[in-house]
Structure formats: structure tokens, C-alpha cells
Amino acid sequence: MTMQQPIPVPPPDDTPAPQAEAAARVTPMMEQYLEIKAAHQGLLLFYRMGDFYELFFEDAEIASRTLGIVLTKRGKHQGADIPMCGVPVERAEDYLHRLISAGHRVAVCEQTEDPAAAKARGNKSVVRRGVVRLVTPGTLTEDTLLDARANNYLLAIARARSSAGGDRFGLAWIDISTAEFTVTEVSGGELAATLARINPNEAIVTDALYSDNELGQTLRELPAVTPLTRDVFDGATAEKRLCDYFAVATMDGLAQLTRLEATAAAAAVTYVDRTQVGKHPPLSPPAREASGATMAIDPATRANLELTRTLAGERRGSLLDAIDCTVTSAGSRLLAQRLAAPLTDAPAIARRLDGVSIFVADSAAREDIRSILRGAPDMSRALARLSVGRGGPRDLAGIRDGIIAADQVLTRLSEVDQPPPEIAAVMAALQRPSRELAAEFASALDEQLPLIKRDGGFVRQGYEPALDEARNLRDASRLVVASMQARYADATSVKGLKIRHNNVLGYFVEVTAQHGDKLMSPPLNATFIHRQTLAGQVRFTTAELGEIEAKIANAGDRALGLELEIFERLCGKALAISDDLRAAAQGFALLDVATSLAKLAVDENYVRPEVDGSLSFAIEAGRHPVVEQALKRNGEPFIANACDLSPVPPPYPPPQAGEGRVGAGQLWLLTGPNMAGKSTFLRQNALIALMAQIGSFVPATRARIGIVDRLFSRVGAADDLARGRSTFMVEMVETAAILNQAGERSLVILDEIGRGTATFDGLSIAWAAIEHLHENNRCRTLFATHYHELTALAAKLPRMFNATVRVKEWQGNVVFLHEVLPGSADRSYGIQVAKLAGLPPAVITRAKSVLSKLEAQDRGQTARALVDDLPLFAVPSRAATEAAPPSDAELLMEAVKALHPDEMSPREALDALYALKAKLPKP
Numbered sequence: 001m002t003m004q005q006p007i008p009v010p011p012p013d014d015t016p017a018p019q020a021e022a023a024a025r026v027t028p029m030m031e032q033y034l035e036i037k038a039a040h041q042g043l044l045l046f047y048r049m050g051d052f053y054e055l056f057f058e059d060a061e062i063a064s065r066t067l068g069i070v071l072t073k074r075g076k077h078q079g080a081d082i083p084m085c086g087v088p089v090e091r092a093e094d095y096l097h098r099l100i101s102a103g104h105r106v107a108v109c110e111q112t113e114d115p116a117a118a119k120a121r122g123n124k125s126v127v128r129r130g131v132v133r134l135v136t137p138g139t140l141t142e143d144t145l146l147d148a149r150a151n152n153y154l155l156a157i158a159r160a161r162s163s164a165g166g167d168r169f170g171l172a173w174i175d176i177s178t179a180e181f182t183v184t185e186v187s188g189g190e191l192a193a194t195l196a197r198i199n200p201n202e203a204i205v206t207d208a209l210y211s212d213n214e215l216g217q218t219l220r221e222l223p224a225v226t227p228l229t230r231d232v233f234d235g236a237t238a239e240k241r242l243c244d245y246f247a248v249a250t251m252d253g254l255a256q257l258t259r260l261e262a263t264a265a266a267a268a269v270t271y272v273d274r275t276q277v278g279k280h281p282p283l284s285p286p287a288r289e290a291s292g293a294t295m296a297i298d299p300a301t302r303a304n305l306e307l308t309r310t311l312a313g314e315r316r317g318s319l320l321d322a323i324d325c326t327v328t329s330a331g332s333r334l335l336a337q338r339l340a341a342p343l344t345d346a347p348a349i350a351r352r353l354d355g356v357s358i359f360v361a362d363s364a365a366r367e368d369i370r371s372i373l374r375g376a377p378d379m380s381r382a383l384a385r386l387s388v389g390r391g392g393p394r395d396l397a398g399i400r401d402g403i404i405a406a407d408q409v410l411t412r413l414s415e416v417d418q419p420p421p422e423i424a425a426v427m428a429a430l431q432r433p434s435r436e437l438a439a440e441f442a443s444a445l446d447e448q449l450p451l452i453k454r455d456g457g458f459v460r461q462g463y464e465p466a467l468d469e470a471r472n473l474r475d476a477s478r479l480v481v482a483s484m485q486a487r488y489a490d491a492t493s494v495k496g497l498k499i500r501h502n503n504v505l506g507y508f509v510e511v512t513a514q515h516g517d518k519l520m521s522p523p524l525n526a527t528f529i530h531r532q533t534l535a536g537q538v539r540f541t542t543a544e545l546g547e548i549e550a551k552i553a554n555a556g557d558r559a560l561g562l563e564l565e566i567f568e569r570l571c572g573k574a575l576a577i578s579d580d581l582r583a584a585a586q587g588f589a590l591l592d593v594a595t596s597l598a599k600l601a602v603d604e605n606y607v608r609p610e611v612d613g614s615l616s617f618a619i620e621a622g623r624h625p626v627v628e629q630a631l632k633r634n635g636e637p638f639i640a641n642a643c644d645l646s647p648v649p650p651p652y653p654p655p656q657a658g659e660g661r662v663g664a665g666q667l668w669l670l671t672g673p674n675m676a677g678k679s680t681f682l683r684q685n686a687l688i689a690l691m692a693q694i695g696s697f698v699p700a701t702r703a704r705i706g707i708v709d710r711l712f713s714r715v716g717a718a719d720d721l722a723r724g725r726s727t728f729m730v731e732m733v734e735t736a737a738i739l740n741q742a743g744e745r746s747l748v749i750l751d752e753i754g755r756g757t758a759t760f761d762g763l764s765i766a767w768a769a770i771e772h773l774h775e776n777n778r779c780r781t782l783f784a785t786h787y788h789e790l791t792a793l794a795a796k797l798p799r800m801f802n803a804t805v806r807v808k809e810w811q812g813n814v815v816f817l818h819e820v821l822p823g824s825a826d827r828s829y830g831i832q833v834a835k836l837a838g839l840p841p842a843v844i845t846r847a848k849s850v851l852s853k854l855e856a857q858d859r860g861q862t863a864r865a866l867v868d869d870l871p872l873f874a875v876p877s878r879a880a881t882e883a884a885p886p887s888d889a890e891l892l893m894e895a896v897k898a899l900h901p902d903e904m905s906p907r908e909a910l911d912a913l914y915a916l917k918a919k920l921p922k923p
């Protein structure tokens with residue numbers, strides 16, 4: 001989070017001492033600067049001076065540090081040098097980009113009158129200047145400043161304090177580059193997960209909220225937070241401000257908002273208005289998001305699962321990167337949005353899946369549509385730029401090409417047999433934009449278009465007779481200049497005589513120095529009027545040249561004026577149908593996502609998941625989407641594994657005394673050696689659930705998933721020193737969140753909790769956490785651990801099952817098979833993995849001898865003895881004795897009971913015998 005300190009502004013009635021008076025005198029320009037700066041505290045002021053934006057005082061210091069540009073001085077203020085630095089206007093976007101990325105906000109101040117006009121008012125007059133725009137991270141529209149594949153959200157957060165406890169928050173987020181506008185209301189407990197999902201580039205809050213201690217931590221997670229005065233968040237005027245923005249008498253027809261949502265929405269539009277200084281970017285009416293409509297995923301889980309970024313902050317290696325086969329930036333943005341907010345409504349998910357299925361089945365349609373979309377422009381961002389006056393001729397062409405592409409897509413889609421509702425809706429959206437508009441744009445715009453409209457040259461010959469006439473005149477006059485040059489060369493007998501043009505002299509005659517005198521002497525000096533002598537050349541003008549110059553300038557100005565008029569006219573026509581154009585753009589994005597997910601499903605061999613209202617979680621031959629792709633690149637296979645956390649249908653397992661609640665999902669305890677693939681297995685199941693609920697096919701041969709409403713993960717461990725938390729503290733904070741919040745519909749994955757502390761503390765915490773998850777949270781859970789002692793709990797907890805990842809030992813080395821099977825691991829093979837990692841042989845030998853001594857003391861027995869004694873392991877809802885760990889004899893009995901000799905191969909029977917023997921207490 002970045003904020004700036006205001007620069008020192010002199011007190012208005014500062015009366016300087018006589019001797020200091022001269023030094024303290026403020027120049028008129030500095031006076032103007034300070035006045036503008038005072039009105040834009042907290043922003044860097046880009047103050048236009050000729051071809052540069054200059055920054056002064058602390059702004060200059062910040063900019064020179066951030067941009068690595070030279071810090072100079074200009075004059076004095078109150079006796080001290082004024083630090084200054086500048087950026088050239090034509091490269092301003094590049095510098096803006098870097099400042100915004102560093103979290104700064106910038107006020108762009110332009111000269112609003114011609115310097116000549118200022119001069120006319122008097123010699124000391126300063127050119128009038130005004131701020132034309134505030135550039136802030138959340139309100140960008142320029143392509144160069146935006147990431148094409150990500151949304152750029154501005155988020156307003158409004159809080160309602162509740163005396164009954166439990167604050168509520170209204171959230172409104174806008175992407176002005178695409179006109180999206182969404183609102184929702186959440187509780188304090190849901191705030192962090194919702195902010196992580198929206199992932200805004202800038203948030204606005206009241207001053208009070210900004211300095212609120214409780215919220216400080218949550219806000220600091222955001223890239224930029226801007227505090228604003230209370231009036232922006234005034235609930236009483238919210239409705240009116242929204243109505244003003246949308247130019248309606250009442251908001252009822254556009255959206256039904258709660259007061260808190262309206263407050264946040266009004267704050268957001270007020271800020272947009274302020275930053276665009278009078279321009280009014282069109283926004284879609286606020287779409288209200290129902291609470292619980294999306295899977296809640298807290299920030300830690302998002303980070304741990306590496307959904308859109310890896311833990312190292314890269315897009316490459318994230319789930320999004322692995323599944324993103326989109327061909328347009330709008331499609332890529334939509335996919336990222338969906339991944340951030342998986343749905344919880346089974347029918348809505350099924351509709352998305354229908355849209356994907358059709359293109360899985362029809363490869364020809366899929367590829368044809370993808371190739372049309374590949375060439376289609378980003379219409380929504382073109383439209384947004386046009387609406388705030390920052391568009392260029394290529395944006396108009398973007399609208400034209402978008403409509404043409406819509407026609408091509410429609411033609412191709414009409415061949416698809418029985419399009420499902422989602423695709424039918426896309427087709428309806430693509431019909432909307434006016435075809436006449438595309439035809440008109442096609443006849444108006446040239447083939448090759450400049451980026452900016454300023455210099456003209458984008459209207460097609462033949463589109464407007466008046467323009468053609470002005471251009472002809474301009475061009476004909478240029479021809480006249482060419483013939484004049486020939487004539488002058490003849491008349492003066494100076495072959496090398498040239499007529500040239502520059503911005504200072506306009507058109508002029510140029511000869512080399514040796515011919516200069518000739519033209520300055522009679523009779524030629526009657527025609528040639530000397531203007532300038534340079535080292536090698538002498539320059540002249542003539543009366544005739546002056547006349548022709550005026551003609552060319554007039555015709556050129558007229559042509560340019562006409563072109564700009566045409567631009568505005570076309571722009572107005574596009575904006576008049578902006579709703580239709582945005583609907584079509586959204587249609588493209590939807591189609592891109594559907595066809596790209598279909599391509600992914602086909603290329604990667606994914607299956608359509610069955611998503612329903614049950615509590616099932618049954619995955620057959622599941623794979624990790626990211627690890628599988630990485631292994632594939634190296635030509636290695638990924639070993640698929642099943643996972644079933646579905647409620648166990650009675651009568652299995654054998655009913656427990658007093659235990660009538662077998663309806664909830666299972667808890668799998670996964671043990672296995674290091675490097676066996678436990679984390680991969682845990683994550684892959686979470687990712688499969690997530691992919692299913694965004695409406696994607698999944699890496700498995702079959703998947704049945706009962707809607708997951710919250711996803712929790714505690715995997716990996718990292719210090720959070722910035723927040724002053726150790727690895728273990730981070731682990732416990734995240735575990736606490738899970739134990740406090742997970743419900744029956746949640747999916748929880750926990751990897752090695754307790755490992756960050758002393759063995760017995762860790763084991764105890766893990767033990768108690770499993771009991772709590774099983775008895776109180778009753779959620780579908782995957783729990784990986786190296787504490788093999790925990791497997792004993794399976795005998796007591798009816799919905800807990802042990803699973804292990806198989807390895808083979810071969811010639812003293814460990815071979816990873818990555819197969820997940822029922823059962824438990826007998827050891828961790830940590831030393832073998834350490835050997836693989838290249839620890840010195842002496843260390844390995846020593847570790848082995850220490851291990852065998854420790855094993856002789858049997859840590860498990862000690863633990864169990866401790867466990868028997870401790871009331872800690874009693875679950876509140878059950879009798880303490882029920883949760884007590886079983887004795888060795890009980891363990892053996894359980895293991896024998898679990899054997900089904902008739903279903904075993906001789907090999908499996910032999911393995912089972914060895915496993916039983918391993919369970920015998922060590923002498």
C-alpha cells in the first residue's frame with residue numbers, strides 16, 4: 001500500500017523578514033503550481049511546461065527515485081533550492097506506467113490556453129493550467145497502462161457499524177476499461193476472502209476506515225488504498241449521485257441495491273468522475289452479486305493453491321496459466337474472473353459445462369470459431385477509451401472489425417446443431433450491434449490507420465467530398481512548391497537550391513554557403529529575403545513562398561478539422577450503441593472461454609464432472625493439472641489417483657455405539673514418505689473441485705462433486721516476516737481459521753500441520769485438529785502428515801480413513817511410485833530423500849545411526865502413552881474415552897478385521913502379512 005505525503009505548501013499569510021523578502025518571493029508560476037498542488041494532495045503533480053511534464057519538491061524526489069531520472073534544481077522557494085525533474089510529454093505514458101505500478105497516483109496538469117494568449121494579457125502572465133485527469137491504479141483506460149489479460153478493478157469499501165457486533169461491508173467494484181460494475185454486501189468474516197477474490201488494483205475507503213486498526217491488516221494486503229473524505233461515502237446522497245451518473249430519475253429500474261451497496265456504488269462513481277475530471281465513462285448498471293453465489297476461498301488458500309500466481313508471484317506455473325487456452329484478452333480476463341469466483345449453483349455450472357461440451361464434441365466448429373476470435377479486437381476496451389476521449393482511429397476500426405467478426409462467428413455458429421442456452425444467448429448478443437455502423441465505419445476509415453487522431457490521415461478518400469477537396473488543395477499546393485523549387489534553381493543557376501520546411505521558419509529556400517552571397521546581391525535580393533545563416537547553409541524566403549505556405553496551411557488545417565469532426569461523429573455513433581457493442585464483446589469473451597476450455601479438455605484428456613447438491617466427492621483417476629503438464633513436457637507420466645470423500649453409505653462402516661451421524665463426508669489421513677506425492681494429491685483434489693465449479697472439465701476419468709461452498713487449504717509453510725509472524729504462527733493462524741469456519745459443505749486440505757514445532761506439540765495439535773474436523777466441522781477433508789501415530793485414530797473415528805502413497809525400496813534407495821492406496825506408511829524415508837538431495841555421505845551415515853537409536857525408543861509408544869493420559873484429546877461433543885488412541889492389540893485386531901482374504905491376490909496377501917508383522921510392538 002502506498003501513500004504520499006503532501007509537499008510543503010507555504011502558509012498563505014507568511015510575512016517574511018525584510019532581508020529574506022527577496023528570497024521568499026514566490027514567482028507567479030510557482031504560485032500557480034502551489035495552488036494546483038494544494039488541491040491535489042497525495043498525488044504526484046505532472047505540471048506541463050512546453051514539451052515536458054515537470055515535477056517539483058518532494059514529487060520530484062519521489063519520481064526521480066522511482067523512475068531513475070535526474071533530479072535537478074529550478075529557482076528557489078523560501079530561500080531553498082526547488083528540486084525538479086521532468087519527463088518528456090511523448091514518453092509520458094511509459095513513465096506513468098512505472099509510477100502507477102509503484103502504487104503512486106498522478107494528477108496531469110495541462111496548459112489550457114495558448115502561450116500567445118497569456119502573453120497578450122501581459123508579460124508577466126502565466127499560461128493558464130488545469131488538471132485534466134487523475135491517473136490512479138484503479139481508473140486506467142490506456143492499453144499501454146493496462147494488462148490485457150487481467151481486469152483492472154477500482155473497489156469502494158463502505159462499512160456499517162453494528163451495535164449488535166459484526167460490522168457489514170458494502171463493496172462496489174468497477175473496471176472502467178470494460179464498464180463492468182458489480183456490488184455486494186458481506187459480513188466482516190467474509191471480507192478478506194471477498195477482497196482476495198476481487199483482487200482490486202486500487203481500493204477507496206473513508207479516512208476513518210483507513211486508519212482503523214482492526215481493518216488495517218486486511219487493507220494493507222491490497223496494492224493501493226486511497227483514503228477519501230466522508231462525503232464520498234455519504235449514504236444519504238448515494239442514491240442521488242448514482243441517479244446523476246446514470247442520468248435516471250430513480251435507480252429502481254437499473255438495480256435494487258441495499259443502502260450499504262448503494263453507498264459503496266456511489267463512492268465508486270464519484271471517484272471515477274473525479275479522476276476523469278468531467279468526462280463520464282459509461283458504466284453498466286451495477287450488477288448485484290448474491291451472497292454465497294460463489295465459493296468462498298480465503299487469501300491464504302488462493303495463494304497456497306497458486307490459482308493465478310505461484311507463491312513466487314509468477315503467472316507461469318499457476319493453475320490459470322495451465323488452463324488458459326483463450327485467444328483474446330477479454331476471454332483471458334473472463335477466465336481469470338471465473339477462476340477467482342467458482343459458482344455454487346449446480347444448474348448454473350451445468351449450463352457452463354453444456355457450453356463447453358458442445359465444442360468438445362464438435363472440434364471443427366471449435367477451431368473455426370477460435371480462429372475468427374483470434375483476429376477479433378478487444379471491443380470493450382476500445383469503447384472505454386473512446387468514451388473518455390482517449391480513443392484513436394484504431395479504436396474505431398476495432399469496433400468495425402468486431403462487428404464483422406460477430407457476423408462471421410454467427411454464420412459458423414448457425415451450423416452448430418442445437419446450441420445449448422449459453423451459446424444461444426451468445427448468438428443473441430452477437431446479433432445486437434448495428435451492421436450499418438460497421439458498413440459506415442468501413443467506408444469511412446482508411447486501410448492503414450495512425451494510432452492517434454491528432455495529425456489526421458485516417459479518413460478514406462471518397463468518404464466526404466469536402467475533405468477530399470481540402471486535401472487536394474493541400475496536396476496540389478505541395479506540388480506547386482516542387483515546381484517553384486525547379487523554377488528558382490533555374491532563375492538563380494544554383495542547381496542545389498532546395499525548398500524545405502521546418503516548424504520555426506515554415507517553408508524556406510536553402511542554398512549552400514558558397515551561393516548565399518549571390519542570392520543576397522542584386523538582382524536576386526529583390527526576390528530572396530535573407531532569413532538565417534548557418535555554418536553550411538543560407539536560408540531565404542520569398543513573397544510567393546509566404547503566400548503558398550498560407551494556402552497549404554489553410555487547406556491542411558481545414559482537412560484536419562474535417563477529419564477530427566468525422567472522428568467525433570463516428571465516435572458518437574459507436575457510443576450511442578455502446579450497450580449492444582458491450583453485449584457482443586461479452587459474447588466473444590464467453591465463447592472464447594467455452595471453446596478454450598473445450599480445447600483444454602480435448603488436449604489434456606479431461607472429463608466432464610457431475611456437479612450436484614450432494615456431499616459427494618468421488619474422483620476416479622484424478623491428476624494434478626499443473627504438475628501433469630510439467631511432467632509431460634519432460635516426457636514423464638503422471639500417476640493418476642482416486643479419491644473418495646463422499647459420505648459413507650450405511651451399513652458401512654459398522655455403526656458405532658451412539659454414532660448416528662454418518663451422513664457427512666469422509667476425512668482421509670494421508671501418510672507417506674517425503675517426496676512421495678502427498679502435497680500433489682491434496683492439491684489436485686482441491687483444484688479438481690475448483691475447476692468443476694467454474695464450469696471446466698477436470699483431469700480425471702470420472703468426477704462426482706457435491707457443491708463445495710468453501711475451500712480451505714493449509715499447505716506449505718512460509719514465514720510472513722512482514723507481518724511479524726513466524727512459520728509456525730502462520731500455520732496456526734490458518735489452521736485456526738479452518739477449525740473455526742469450515743462447515744459440512746466445505747472442502748479442507750491440510751498438509752503437515754504441526755510440523756513447525758516440537759514433535760509432541762505438533763502431534764498433539766494435529767491429533768486434536770483431526771478430531772475436531774471429524775466431529776465438529778464434519779467437512780470433507782484430506783489431511784497429510786508424517787505423524788504415523790495419527791493413523792490409529794481411524795479405528796475410532798467412523799468417517800476417517802487411512803491412505804498412503806506407495807514407494808518401493810530398491811538396493812537401499814527409495815523409488816517413488818506416487819500411488820495412493822488405502823493403508824498407512826510405516827516410515828518416512830526422510831534419510832533416503834536427503835541422500836537423493838546430495839547431503840554429504842558422512843551426514844547420511846550419522847543420521848541413520850541416530851534414527852535407529854531413536855526408533856529403538858519407539859516414539860509412537862511414548863506418544864500413545866502420553867495421549868492416553870491427556871484430557872486434551874477429548875472432543876467436546878464426545879466422551880473423552882471414545883477418542884482415546886487404541887492399544888497395539890486393538891490396532892492389530894482392526895488391521896486383521898480389515899482384511900478380505902477372498903478378494904486378495906497371493907501377492908497382496910503376502911504384503912498384508914508383512915504389514916501386520918510391522919505393526920507388532922518392537923521388543
Ligand SMILES: Nc1ncnc2c1ncn2[C@@H]1O[C@H](COP(=O)(O)OP(=O)(O)OP(=O)(O)O)[C@@H](O)[C@H]1O
Pocket residue numbers: 627631637638639640641672673674675676677678679680681818819
Ligand atoms: N501422481 C504423481 N505422478 C507423478 N509424479 C508425481 C506425482 N505426485 C507427485 N509427483 C512428483 O513428486 C514430487 C514430490 O511431490 P510432493 O511434493 O507432492 O511430495 P510430498 O509427499 O508432499 O513430499 P514432502 O512430504 O517432502 O512434502 C512432485 O514435484 C512431482 O514431480
